[in-house]
Amino acid sequence: MRLLLPILLVTTHGPASDRALNDRVCLTAAAASSALEQNGSWGYPPEILVCATGPVTMDRVEKAIKYWTKLGYTFGIVEEAPRDHYGCATGKVPYNTIMIDIPSQSFKMGVHLGSTKTWRNNDNEQHPRAAEIFKAKIEIIPAWGATERILEHEIGHALGWNDVTHTGHMMNGVWSLGGYNSRGLKQ
Numbered sequence: 001m002r003l004l005l006p007i008l009l010v011t012t013h014g015p016a017s018d019r020a021l022n023d024r025v026c027l028t029a030a031a032a033s034s035a036l037e038q039n040g041s042w043g044y045p046p047e048i049l050v051c052a053t054g055p056v057t058m059d060r061v062e063k064a065i066k067y068w069t070k071l072g073y074t075f076g077i078v079e080e081a082p083r084d085h086y087g088c089a090t091g092k093v094p095y096n097t098i099m100i101d102i103p104s105q106s107f108k109m110g111v112h113l114g115s116t117k118t119w120r121n122n123d124n125e126q127h128p129r130a131a132e133i134f135k136a137k138i139e140i141i142p143a144w145g146a147t148e149r150i151l152e153h154e155i156g157h158a159l160g161w162n163d164v165t166h167t168g169h170m171m172n173g174v175w176s177l178g179g180y181n182s183r184g185l186k187q
């Protein structure tokens, strides 16, 4: 018997009010760790839905997806939502989807650059890594949408990865200390 307990995990970064200060603090729900951990994974390849108001171009999304597919991850359909898309308009993320949009009201403006929420089912508290992620929402401030690594990093959270403290690593929660090092992320 599988108990479905949706758990919401929010990972955020910032502050963003001043680009010069952007990387001083990484405000994460869980503090950045020296250990890379994947807490949960998708049961099916997630679709990517970019809202019409989304902060990223489709080219930018394709580039970020390429980063992760090279590491062995698979994704479903990647599409741009029409302006009147129900999920985008209401903030309700469709099942098995990573939705990308601009910040919603809960987003702390001037504090965060990006934020990723993941919804997961976890039937075993002893083994959080076994959780199944069934939807995710990435929010990025428009001014930062095109910035290198931000979307890749947030997709990393959507795939279950945590923030780490390794300099030069994709999952470093402090933007200026991050990089394209993907050690440990290969699926």
Ligand SMILES: [Zn+2]
Residues within 6 Å of the ligand: 011, 012, 013, 153, 157, 162, 163, 171, 172, 173
């Ligand atoms: Zn992060």
